[in-house]
Amino acid sequence: MKCKAIHKKLIFFLENDLPENEMEEIKLHLAGCHECADFAEYMRKTLKVLNQERKPDVNPFFYTRVKARLENQTIKEIATPLWARILQPAVFTLLLLAGVYAGIKIGQPANNIQETYYAEQEIFPYLYEMAAEPIETFLME
Amino acid sequence: MSEAGIIEKLREGNEKAFSDLVNTYQKMVVNTCYGILHNIEDAEDVAQDVFIEVFRSASGFRGDSKISTWIYRIAVNRSLNFLRNHKRRRGFQSFDDIVETPKTVTGEADTESGGDPQSDMENSQRSVLIHAAIDALPKNQRIAFTLNKYEDLSYKEISEIMELSLSSVESLIHRAKKNLQKKLYNCYKKKCI
Numbered sequence: 001m002k003c004k005a006i007h008k009k010l011i012f013f014l015e016n017d018l019p020e021n022e023m024e025e026i027k028l029h030l031a032g033c034h035e036c037a038d039f040a041e042y043m044r045k046t047l048k049v050l051n052q053e054r055k056p057d058v059n060p061f062f063y064t065r066v067k068a069r070l071e072n073q074t075i076k077e078i079a080t081p082l083w084a085r086i087l088q089p090a091v092f093t094l095l096l097l098a099g100v101y102a103g104i105k106i107g108q109p110a111n112n113i114q115e116t117y118y119a120e121q122e123i124f125p126y127l128y129e130m131a132a133e134p135i136e137t138f139l140m141e
Numbered sequence: 142m143s144e145a146g147i148i149e150k151l152r153e154g155n156e157k158a159f160s161d162l163v164n165t166y167q168k169m170v171v172n173t174c175y176g177i178l179h180n181i182e183d184a185e186d187v188a189q190d191v192f193i194e195v196f197r198s199a200s201g202f203r204g205d206s207k208i209s210t211w212i213y214r215i216a217v218n219r220s221l222n223f224l225r226n227h228k229r230r231r232g233f234q235s236f237d238d239i240v241e242t243p244k245t246v247t248g249e250a251d252t253e254s255g256g257d258p259q260s261d262m263e264n265s266q267r268s269v270l271i272h273a274a275i276d277a278l279p280k281n282q283r284i285a286f287t288l289n290k291y292e293d294l295s296y297k298e299i300s301e302i303m304e305l306s307l308s309s310v311e312s313l314i315h316r317a318k319k320n321l322q323k324k325l326y327n328c329y330k331k332k333c334i
């Protein structure tokens with residue numbers, strides 16, 4: 001077997017998961033090929049980490065915590081009855097829509113300010129004549 | 142007590158039955174979550190929610206699989222959901238990040254290797270590397286590989302949990318190992334550890 005073929009089977013070799021003849025062939029190759037042996041060692045050490053970290057210790061307070069969390073959630077649910085849990089999002093949505101609608105409505109009169117302005121000018125034409133008159137003319141008089 | 146008996150008690154809200162169930166399956170659930178999350182605090186956090194779901198959904202359990210199979214499914218799904226919601230959690234490094242930025246693998250020192258700082262550092266780097274390589278596997282390969290590696294489950298048990306055929310599970314685990322080997326070889330060539 002060539003090095004490339006060995007690389008493809010190393011993980012199965014390391015797990016003893018190959019037919020007997022292939023296991024032997026790879027073992028022989030590794031004995032004579034430094035690069036493959038080096039990679040095999042690298043992979044063996046890396047995979048070994050998985051075996052070392054398995055089975056974390058049982059936390060003695062685990063059940064107490066599960067129970068506390070369950071009770072907390074149950075209390076919250078009792079405090080917020082089912083109708084409220086369904087109705088609340090609906091009310092919030094309606095409020096949001098109402099807010100958007102009100103925003104649009106409040107925004108609209110801003111466009112009418114100009115009209116109001118012109119209306120005032122119509123009512124008090126003399127006052128606004130002053131504004132239109134150049135300052136020089138005014139002083140000359 | 143039979144499995145049907147345990148479920149019946151859970152449906153009635155029997156606290157003793159629940160505490161027995163937690164004690165029986167706690168290690169299995171935490172270990173499964175840990176295999177997917179690689180962090181003990183996260184694993185215990187998710188495991189708590191797993192048992193709460195078990196308690197609440199006992200009435201919906203049809204009894205067409207073993208209790209352990211049903212709990213495994215919840216544990217896997219909850220862990221994957223947790224990952225989805227906390228994708229960019231602190232310390233998270235993708236496999237590509239690790240390979241493309243050599244010698245930057247970071248991790249907490251492993252205190253169980255006899256106190257040799259050099260070896261601790263190497264082990265913690267290897268741990269980050271292998272976790273990132275597993276995390277980079279396609280979802281089903283990753284689940285099958287993790288259940289097999291962390292829980293020593295047989296292909297048959299995994300096929301029941303994942304609701305797949307036995308040959309699909311064999312193929313998933315075979316491909317997972319080949320993919321891991323390829324990833325580790327890339328890393329080896331680029332000397333990322």
Ligand SMILES: [Zn+2]
Pocket residue numbers: 002003006029033034035036037
């Ligand atoms: Zn070779």
